[in-house]
Amino acid sequence: xxxxxxxxxxxxxxxxxxxxxxxxxxxxxxxxxxxxxxxxxxxxxxxxxxxxxxxxxxxxxxxxxxxxxxxxxxxxxxxxxxxxxxxxxxxxxxxxxxxxxxxxxxxxxxxxxxxxxxxxxxxxxxxxxxxxxxxxxxxxxxxxxxxxxxxxxxxxxxxxxxxxxxxxxxxxxxxxxxxxxxxxxxxxxxxxxxxxxxxxxxxxxxxxxxxxxxxxxxxxxxxxxxxxxxxxxxxxxxxxxxxxxxxxxxxxxxxxxxxxxxxxxxxxxxxxxxxxxxxxxxxxxxxxxxxxxxxxxxxxxxxxxxxxxxxxxxx
Amino acid sequence: xxxxxxxxxxxxxxxxxxxxxxxxxxxxxxxxxxxxxxxxxxxxxxxxxxxxxxxxxxxxxxxxxxxxxxxxxxxxxxxxxxxxxxxxxxxxxxxxxxxxxxxxxxxxxxxxxxxxxxxxxxxxxxxxxxxxxxxxxxxxxxxxxxxxxxxxxxxxxxxxxxxxxxxxxxxxxxxxxxxxxxxxxxxxxxxxxxxxxxxxxxxxxxxxxxxxxxxxxxxxxxxxxxxxxxxxxxxxxxxxxxxxxxxxxxxxxxxxxxxxxxxxxxxxxxxxxxxxxxxxxxxxxxxxxxxxxxxxxxxxxxxxxxxxxxxxxxx
Numbered sequence: 001x002x003x004x005x006x007x008x009x010x011x012x013x014x015x016x017x018x019x020x021x022x023x024x025x026x027x028x029x030x031x032x033x034x035x036x037x038x039x040x041x042x043x044x045x046x047x048x049x050x051x052x053x054x055x056x057x058x059x060x061x062x063x064x065x066x067x068x069x070x071x072x073x074x075x076x077x078x079x080x081x082x083x084x085x086x087x088x089x090x091x092x093x094x095x096x097x098x099x100x101x102x103x104x105x106x107x108x109x110x111x112x113x114x115x116x117x118x119x120x121x122x123x124x125x126x127x128x129x130x131x132x133x134x135x136x137x138x139x140x141x142x143x144x145x146x147x148x149x150x151x152x153x154x155x156x157x158x159x160x161x162x163x164x165x166x167x168x169x170x171x172x173x174x175x176x177x178x179x180x181x182x183x184x185x186x187x188x189x190x191x192x193x194x195x196x197x198x199x200x201x202x203x204x205x206x207x208x209x210x211x212x213x214x215x216x217x218x219x220x221x222x223x224x225x226x227x228x229x230x231x232x233x234x235x236x237x238x239x240x241x242x243x244x245x246x247x248x249x250x251x252x253x254x255x256x257x258x259x260x261x262x263x264x265x266x267x268x269x270x271x272x273x274x275x276x277x278x279x280x281x282x283x284x285x286x287x288x289x290x291x292x293x294x295x296x297x298x299x300x301x302x303x304x305x306x307x308x309x310x311x312x313x314x315x
Numbered sequence: 316x317x318x319x320x321x322x323x324x325x326x327x328x329x330x331x332x333x334x335x336x337x338x339x340x341x342x343x344x345x346x347x348x349x350x351x352x353x354x355x356x357x358x359x360x361x362x363x364x365x366x367x368x369x370x371x372x373x374x375x376x377x378x379x380x381x382x383x384x385x386x387x388x389x390x391x392x393x394x395x396x397x398x399x400x401x402x403x404x405x406x407x408x409x410x411x412x413x414x415x416x417x418x419x420x421x422x423x424x425x426x427x428x429x430x431x432x433x434x435x436x437x438x439x440x441x442x443x444x445x446x447x448x449x450x451x452x453x454x455x456x457x458x459x460x461x462x463x464x465x466x467x468x469x470x471x472x473x474x475x476x477x478x479x480x481x482x483x484x485x486x487x488x489x490x491x492x493x494x495x496x497x498x499x500x501x502x503x504x505x506x507x508x509x510x511x512x513x514x515x516x517x518x519x520x521x522x523x524x525x526x527x528x529x530x531x532x533x534x535x536x537x538x539x540x541x542x543x544x545x546x547x548x549x550x551x552x553x554x555x556x557x558x559x560x561x562x563x564x565x566x567x568x569x570x571x572x573x574x575x576x577x578x579x580x581x582x583x584x585x586x587x588x589x590x591x592x593x594x595x596x597x598x599x600x601x602x603x604x605x606x607x608x609x610x611x612x613x614x615x616x617x618x619x620x621x622x623x624x625x626x627x628x629x630x
Contacts, residue, residue: 121626122626126607126610127605127607128605129599129605150607151610153626154610154624154626155610156623156624156626157623157624158623158626159623164623171599171605174539174599174600175539175605175606176491176492176495176535176539177495177606177610177611177614180491180492180611180613180614181610181611181612181613181614183620184613184614184617184619184620184621185613185620185621185622185623185624186620186621186622186623187623200598202594202597202598202599203594203598205594206568209568209569209570212569212570213538213569216531216534216535216538216569217535217538217539219531219535220491220531220532220534220535220536220539221535223528223531223532224489224490224491224532224535253521253524254524254527254528254531255524255527279517279518279520281620282517283515283517283518284444284486284489284517285489286619287617287618287619287620288618288619288620289619290442290443290444290490291442291490291492291618291619292441292442292465292618293614293615293616293617293618295441295466295469295470295492295496296492296495296496296614296615297496297615298495298496298499298500299492299495299496299499299608299611299614299615300608300611300612300614300615301608302499302602302608303602303603303606303607303608304499304601304602304603304604304606305498305499305500305501305596305602305603306499306500306501307500307501308471308472308473308474308479308500308501308502309469309471309472309500311436311437311468311469311471311473
């Protein structure tokens with residue numbers, strides 16, 4: 001086995017409150033980027049919507065949201081120092097933010113930036129959770145379906161930093177299709193950020209399940225696709241609204257090899273053996289040898305669940 | 316929430332040795348069926364290839380295998396007493412066996428039998444693991460690709476026993492496509508049997524990962540598809556070749572709610588709340604609302620992994 005190592009850092013963030021400035025938030029990102037580089041990271045993963053509070057929890061107009069929380073350019077004046085620092089350190093990064101396009105469209109977006117501070121990959125979130133209507137009886141809103149369009153660029157994988165890296169965002173991690181589409185493009189690593197409220201506003205879900213489902217999804221998708229996964233939380237209580245931590249780095253074995261210990265700004269790091277996934281890709285998950293797409297048709301033919309296909313019975 | 320309950324039993328089997336007769340094995344199944352019915356089960360799940368030893372571990376000719384290990388009819392004279400007992404108890408069951416068709420084709424097959432002892436569903440294993448060539452240097456073989464054809468009937472779901480039940484076999488549980496195709500047919504429960512060797516003959520996989528991957532796959536697939544899953548091992552050392560136990564019943568929350576304690580014949584039972592999955596189906600995994608098949612195309616377009624799709628970059 002080759003012992004080629006890839007230094008992967010995940011930079012979890014504690015709360016960003018409504019009154020925090022972009023500049024103060026970027027300064028926190030830069031401090032963690034320095035720590036990541038000092039520990040030998042080639043790539044540092046920041047959270048989803050890492051420049052502002054998780055604003056889809058608040059009912060407001062699209063115009064108000066755009067003015068306060070969206071980025072019309074990237075880099076922007078506020079984020080340019082982060083790109084400059086990355087270039088000087090020679091480190092790549094993943095960053096999530098609310099994207100306003102030139103045409104005024106809104107996406108929940110992440111980017112992959114290489115060691116030359118060049119944006120090489122962009123992803124617009126496909127699995128938007130929550131709702132678009134106002135739920136005044138709920139303790140908070142989850143308005144991703146109001147403030148964002150469904151991503152229109154698919155799930156991508158980019159050759160960078162000597163490997164192949166895919167990206168997704170938050171709720172995407174619960175959907176096995178997300179990771180399969182990337183492993184079918186030969187991703188060896190997938191990185192993502194998330195903001196996961198600690199309570200479910202739709203039903204009385206036992207609170208411990210929030211963390212369990214987060215880790216279970218990362219672990220199963222890492223194993224079943226022979227991937228390294230790095231996942232960065234924004235967590236703790238933003239203006240009183242609590243979100244789970246649990247930032248993690250998961251190996252292609254499905255094992256959690258690093259996990260955050262706090263609900264504050266915290267860097268975790270793993271020197272990833274990039275050959276570990278080969279054992280799985282070459283045997284149990286040798287896709288070319290074992291997959292049977294002729295029996296997977298419903299995955300793309302149906303959106304919602306429908307009737308069982310009619311089948312004969314033995315007599 | 317409706318409190319409709321479904322009594323589900325999983326009947327794990329200890330070893331079946333080469334010299335054990337079909338009759339002695341069926342007697343063991345019948346004893347566990349009686350226990351399952353006594354505990355209130357509507358359905359009892361038996362293992363994969365539950366009538367013989369896990370013969371794909373032995374190099375032999377197809378003709379020898381057919382003569383010793385395949386069933387040319389179901390029910391057969393040896394298994395008729397199991398069907399008769401099921402009818403008298405009014406209990407359904409899942410049973411795995413090696414199927415020889417009228418035309419002489421060979422499949423690794425399971426059946427679902429209803430409370431009237433009628434076979435209502437048949438499944439022929441699609442994800443065949445292992446190899447077809449002789450590996451004399453290996454401590455044992457894994458010749459499923461030699462002795463069986465790939466299943467030709469897809470992944471089915473059958474309305475029975477007041478719910479909708481899908482079935483698969485062993486290695487299928489590691490592939491998220493298996494469960495997604497069944498949940499898209501409105502399965503509320505999936506049952507399966509397995510024979511999982513405790514050692515990997517292809518690489519030095521740490522031994523504890525065998526059990527971890529088994530449970531991880533069940534848990535993630537249950538959660539991500541809002542399914543009840545019942546999984547029955549054949550386990551312990553068959554003529555010296557050890558297989559893992561870990562028979563389990565997993566809730567739609569992804570939690571293991573019953574697990575075997577032994578590597579011998581053992582019945583586990585859960586009174587399943589069939590409404591539990593509704594919370595997941597109606598919100599986080601509301602497929603009609605959240606799935607985006609237009610971005611899942613590679614799952615059916617590719618078999619093996621290929622190049623990343625070319626994408627534009629931001630400038």
